[in-house]
Amino acid sequence: MTFHISEGSFMLGKMVKVLMACSVESEAAIEQALRNHAAGLAFHRIYRINDLHRTLAEGDWGLVFCDLEMSDFTALDLVTLLFDEGIDVPVILINGTGAKAISIRCLEFGICQFIERDEQYLQALPLMVDILLRRAGQDEDRRLMVTRLRESEERYVDIFDNTNDLIQSLAPDGRFVYTNRTWRETMGYSEEEAQSLSLLDVLHPDSVMCCQDRFQRLLEGETLSCITFKFVAKSGETIHLLGDCGSIVKNGGATSTRGIFKNVTDTVRAQVALTITEARYQALYENAPDIFSTINAAGEILSINNAGARMLGYEVAELIGESAAKVIHPEDQQAVFACIGQRFGNPAAECDIEYRKIRKDGSILWVHQRATLETGVEEPRLLIVCRDVTDRHILEAQLAYQASHDALTSLINRREFERRMQRLLSGQANQTDRHALCILDLDKFKIINDSCGHMAGDELLIQIATLLEGQVRARDTLARLGGDEFAILMEHVSLEKAAILAEKLRSTIEKFQFRWHSQIFSISVSIGVVSIQHGESIADTLNRADMACYGAKKEGRNRIRS
CATH class of the missing domain: 3.30.450.20 (PAS domain)
Known part of the structure; x- marks a missing residue:
């Protein structure tokens, strides 16, 4: 389907082909948002992977909209194909149309334009499209300028060699x-x-x-x-x-x-143009939002742009002549210098790397590094471009934490707990070691929860979690399995020693008093302790521990059973 917008005007002044790899709903929302604000756009929608390959090969696309997930391909497939084919085109992804993990993977390819299919986002879409098209046009102009300057220089050489006096x-x-x-x-x-x-x-x-x-x-x-x-x-x-x-x-x-x-x-004239061009490129180099530097084979910093030095908290003069190790995290230096050495030894080798840089104040800056061997110089040196990816790493760390921790108590959650227990059960650890599992269930938690409300129950769970964290050994894993049930994975301990440690926990909770407004509650806990048996399933191990805990409750609560 091809649709031409008749009102408004984008900066390009010519028809721009827009590829819509999205659903009918997304296409309709986007076309409606752009209908009254822009002209010169030709929309073409596809929804199959086969159409995607053929369509990209056919046209000079100026802009791409893409749902995160289509029937038989995803936005990551589209981005990967563009990257593999060397097609440089602005891409806008439509959030809420697929898994968030796809968005994160697309960010790794530098795709950072997202919209939502709601009125607030769509109102800003014309401006976003205009900015992207302007930026793409400026990039194309820069490429043409570089090409023309190169062709001009070649023409001048020919003139110098052949022009009659x-x-x-x-x-x-x-x-x-x-x-x-x-x-x-x-x-x-x-x-x-x-x-x-x-x-x-x-x-x-x-x-x-x-x-x-x-x-x-x-x-x-x-x-x-x-x-x-x-x-x-x-x-x-x-x-x-x-x-x-x-x-x-x-x-x-x-x-x-x-x-x-x-x-x-x-x-x-060429010298004047070159002087102007060099000044322009020097300004771009110095103020680019990335770290541009050159280093020699010894790892010494030969040059760095002003913006890059500022990102690291230094003045340029403070870094020139210094080892690159000065701004690389000690734990990452071996990998980074191995990558640099590989690039010096084999310029054609792909050797991108992400690592931590150390700012002057000691703070961490995560970067994605690409290095290119500079040609036409006597001393071999690498041109290194580092892009700040700190925000992405922080987001990934937050997501990883949320996936493995309980939101209320910040303890390890059941999923992560079972993953760690599986490591012991499957024999990845030393099978001669002895380990134990404790299941803790608060006694009469429901009374407090029902009489004082869920907020009181949540606060009790938080305080109990803090209390338990102060009692378990550093090597042990404390988790909240759900509700008022906690678990402790005790590594390198006999069942007898585990029972002693469990008794310490029971006694500590028994002495604890929970205060909620004007009320004071005494708390107790029933604990089941069992040994970890190599080769047993997670379900069977947890069932044995649950049965032991149930036995402690049946015998009168506030006790341990193994």
Whole structure:
């Protein structure tokens, strides 16, 4: 389906092809959001993986919208395909259309534009699209500028190697006696017109004074080498010249002067353009939001951009000549220098790495590093680009913590507890070691929960968790299995020793008093203690511990049974 928006205007001024790898609902919401704000967009929707491969190969796409999950492919498949095919196109992912893990994986590829299918997000969509298209256009302009500059430099080299010289001869009064074809073509005059000209007719105002002095010196028999000056062509164009001049002497006097010059106008213009371009790229380099640096094979920092140094808390001068190890976390240095050494040894090898940098104040900065061996230099050196990925690592750490911990008590949750117990049961640990499992169930917890409310029950669980954390050994694993049930995985301990430790826990809880507003409650706990038997299933082990705990409750609560 192709849809052309008729109102508004994006900055590109031409039709932009938009690939919609999304559901009908997403397509409708996006088209509606953009309908009254933009023109020049052509939408094309696909929903099958086969269509995705074919469509990407067909078109020059300016923008892509994608649901996180389609019927037979995901946003990660799309992003991976774009990356593999080297297709550089802005991508906007639609949150709420698939698993959050897909969003996180897409972030690893640098895809960081997300929208929601709700009115608030969609109102901002035209601005987001405009910014992305402008940015893409600017990137394309930069690439074209680099290409044109490279082509211009190649053209200048060809000119320097093959351009004919401009040759002229002047009478003592400054009239042109002779000009060659290249001179006339360069200046835009016919042969007849050139014969009627004098030196002052073609000299640029900036060169009049210096050339009058030089002409007089030539008439006196002096030879001048590598002089520069400017002519003005018939069209008004300024011509920059470089060359040598001498005199033709007869009977002791100069009868004429001759000059052989190269037209260096293009060179001068290129130097001006190059100076401007270098200043522009230097500004981009210094202020880019990434860390750009070069290092030699010894690991010494040869250069670093201002923004990168500031990200690390240093001035540039503080890092030049220092070892890169100064800003790399000690635990990561071996891996980082191995990657750097591999790149020096094999420039074609892929060796991206994520690691921790150390700022001047000691804080951590996670970075994704790419290194390229710089060519055309005497001493081998690497151009290293490091992008800050600290926020992603913090998010990943938070997600990992949430996946393995109980939200109320911050203890290990049942899933993580069973994973650790499985390690002991499966024999990954030393099978000669003895381990024990304790199940703790609070006595009469329901009375407090029902009489004082769930907030009181939650507070009791938090306080009990804190109390237990202060009593268990550092090597043991304390977890909340659910409700008022806790568990302790005691490693490297006999059943007898485990029972002694469990008694200590029971006694501590018995002495504890829970205060809720004006009420005070005494708490007790029933504990089941069993040994860990290698090869037994998690379910069977937990069942034995539960049965022991149930036996303690049946016998009157506030006791241990093994």
